Amino acid sequence: MKQGLSLRVSQHLALTPQLQQSIRLLQLSTLELSQEVEQMLDENPFLEQSADEPPREEFGLAQADTPVRNDDLEAESAANSAADYVTETRVTSENDSEVAPLSSDDGQSWDGDGSATLSPDDSEWGGDAKPSSNNLNGNEDADVTEMARTQVSxxxxxxxxxxxxxxxxxxxxxxxxxxxxxxxxxxxxxxxxxxxxxxxxxxxxxxxxxxxxxxxxxxxxxxxxxxxxxxxxxxxxxxxxxxxxxxxxxxxxxxxxxxxxxxxxxxxxxxxxxxxxxxxxxxxxxxxxxxxxxxxxxxxxxxxxxxxxxxxxCDVERNIVVPDVLVIQTGKGAQAKFRVRLNTDVMPRLRVHDIYANALKQHKGGGNEASSYAALQQRLQEARWFIKNIQQRFDTILRVSNAIVERQKSFFMHGELAMRPLVLREIADELGLHESTISRVTTAKYMATPFGTFELKYFFGSGLGTDSGGNASSTAVRALIKQFISAESVDKPLSDNQISEMLKEQGIECARRTVAKYREGLRIAPASLRKAL
Incomplete structure (x- = not known):
């Protein structure tokens, strides 16, 4: 066997620890994010909670309307594809550890520019959040979760x-x-x-x-x-x-x-x-x-x-849903406008510990202390990126929520009967994001509306053909079926075939099997069991 040297040019995709963490935080629910923050506060001495208002990051909402370059969109698409693959194949540990680099040469380093100095973004983020409290019976410390815990089993x-x-x-x-x-x-x-x-x-x-x-x-x-x-x-x-x-x-x-x-x-x-x-x-x-x-x-x-x-x-605490975004209506009728804002009660208030960061800046170790200094510097950079990734998570949620409200304005004015067909691709194309990113954002994230609190995925649905050549949202069709059944005679309940014919009279093409599928999804019994004895 002959030995020799050769050169080879190849490309491979490696997810940096920062990008891995950003993707993972984006798909966490509010409860999971809270647990992640608590764990990070315990592990990283440079991270602390604060109640002061922080400055915005340069990549935040101020840049929300900036057109996305094709190169960035392609990079995000590749990163999301790789992230999906890694997420499916990795072994989930008890602490939901981060995804390992795809290449053995890519170590998990949080080093930025090699500087341990305080950056402008080292101040806290989420400081406008107020402590969650409800003034129930004059007790400011009482909240819904505490009331749920007191329920007798x-x-x-x-x-x-x-x-x-x-x-x-x-x-x-x-x-x-x-x-x-x-x-x-x-x-x-x-x-x-x-x-x-x-x-x-x-x-x-x-x-x-x-x-x-x-x-x-x-x-x-x-x-x-x-x-x-x-x-x-x-x-x-x-x-x-x-x-x-x-x-x-x-x-x-x-x-x-x-x-x-x-x-x-x-x-x-x-x-x-x-x-x-x-x-x-x-x-x-x-x-x-x-x-x-x-x-x-x-x-x-x-x-x-x-x-x-x-x-x-049964314990009702598991049924409590805390919305991530709030939709506030201003004006009435045709002049109604809807403003979306983040729920400050679920936003963690974090900042880099100034005292520790300044101490690290002033004490640059050498010799035997070089390794310890490098480790502390890495923890400082990790704290900075954690704050940035959390901010980016909420910024993305807000951008997607604004796009949903803009597309589904009829729902917020007239209810679920006015829901329009909407797929993830439409929001992804509008915001210049990857479709998998929209999927992560809309999973286990909730929006409080004048009609109740809904998961963001609720506003997406396929369309059914109409006589006019347009599409009707499957959510609106379900609401129409529920309305038909609620108004039926208990002596002669409507069969699935009759409901299908009634939908056709409304200009909606919906087969009997589809009606049965939607009815079962609404947990409505068939006509034979709805008939009064």
């Missing part, structure tokens, strides 16, 4: 009731164990035998004793409020609630007129649940031995029961 509610029962230590422990084994809906998914075997293993005698204690504890659990808790299936859950109504009717004279329907409902719940789901009245009349009118009354009674007893105890 299903397990706590049941444990409090169990305290009033006089039980032996074994039965009390068994009841506590069953309560903790319930799912969020209040059902006991595991069998008593499997729960006992999970505790006792292969000891058959101990398993038998545990099953006995669990059986006693289950009857006690099912007697607690809310009615239906501890059921092992839908039929048992409905039966428990109906039995509670029977017990109530024995002491409350006002409930006695409905007792006949309750008894028939108990017989219905003893039958296969698919008959009830199909509302097969004729078959249920035969099986239950009751009149047609009584069976219909019983089905209506079952429809008013709670199929998920633990639903009202």
């Amino acid at each position: 299903l397990q706590s509610h049941l444990h409090r009731q169990a305290l009033g029962l006089r039980l032996s230590e074994e039965d009390r422990a068994a009841l506590r164990f069953l309560i903790e084994s319930l799912n969020d809906d209040g059902y006991l998914e595991d069998t008593l035998l499997s729960l006992a075997q999970g505790l006792a293993g292969e000891d058959e005698e101990q398993v038998e004793q545990l099953v006995h204690h669990f059986t006693v504890a289950l009857s006690l659990l099912q007697s607690l409020e809310p009615a239906g808790v501890g059921a092992r299936g839908l039929a048992e859950c409905l039966t428990l609630q109906l039995k509670a109504l029977l017990d109530q009717g024995a002491t409350d004279p006002a409930c006695k007129p409905m007792m006949a329907a309750v008894k028939v409902a108990l017989r219905i719940c003893a039958q296969p649940m698919d008959l009830l789901a199909r509302r097969d009245v004729k078959r249920l009349v035969q099986l239950c031995g009751a009149t047609d009118a009584l069976v219909r009354e019983a089905i209506a009674l079952i429809g008013r029961l709670e199929p998920k007893p633990g639903r009202r105890f």
Whole structure:
């Protein structure tokens, strides 16, 4: 084998740590960004929180309307393509670590121009944000998340009731164990035998004793409020609630007129649940031995029961949505204008620690201290880039939101029926950004509007053809379907085919299958289940 030297010219794309961080911050939600900021504050001593207003960066909104050069657009396109590939193939660590360079020669260096001096952009950013607070009941410290945390869980509610029962230590422990084994809906998914075997293993005698204690504890659990808790299936859950109504009717004279329907409902719940789901009245009349009118009354009674007893105890904190941008209306009617601004409550207020940065500037180490000085200088540059990337994230969100509001102005004036078809490519072309960048910006970012709070992706939708040759937004078509169904007769609900014909009368070409797809997406039952009994 002969050895020799040769020259080769090649090109490869390497994402710098700054660009990697910018892309990653752009796709984070508000909560994830908050966690990222907290982690960076813990790790980087040059970064601190501040409440003062910072100057704008030169690449911020002041440059928002500057035309994008073709070279920059091509570079962004290549970077986004590479970022998508790296994101799909990298292994996600627990701390969501940064993407490694694509080339082994490209080390992660945050060094800028090699200077440790304070730059004009070293001051804080996001300082106009005020601490999040709501003046609820005169308490300025109270907010929605704190109120959500104080909500009583299903397990706590049941444990409090169990305290009033006089039980032996074994039965009390068994009841506590069953309560903790319930799912969020209040059902006991595991069998008593499997729960006992999970505790006792292969000891058959101990398993038998545990099953006995669990059986006693289950009857006690099912007697607690809310009615239906501890059921092992839908039929048992409905039966428990109906039995509670029977017990109530024995002491409350006002409930006695409905007792006949309750008894028939108990017989219905003893039958296969698919008959009830199909509302097969004729078959249920035969099986239950009751009149047609009584069976219909019983089905209506079952429809008013709670199929998920633990639903009202579910933690509501996860349903809280904090908008990233706010849309403010000025003027009314044809003179209405909509202004978009960032929600300052979600903007982190960060700045470079002046004391530490000045100390590093004045103490330029040499000799043995050179390595430590270089490491600290790199951390300082990392803090600067983190502040810049966060600012750029919010600037991009604001630019995209402004473009969306401009394109969907009819929605903000008239509601979802006036939504226009819109795809990511249109916003990307208008702003001179890559389509994947728009996708990242619109994911898990929310906009507060006069009609409610929506994810930015809500304003994008495909179009359906119309008789006039234009397009109607799929969101508007869904709203129209919902409007048709809300105005239908309960005795003769509209079928999917009828809705399709009604849309054609409005000039919208929408097939029956598409109507069914949109209806299911709206969680609206088919016509057979919407018909009044």
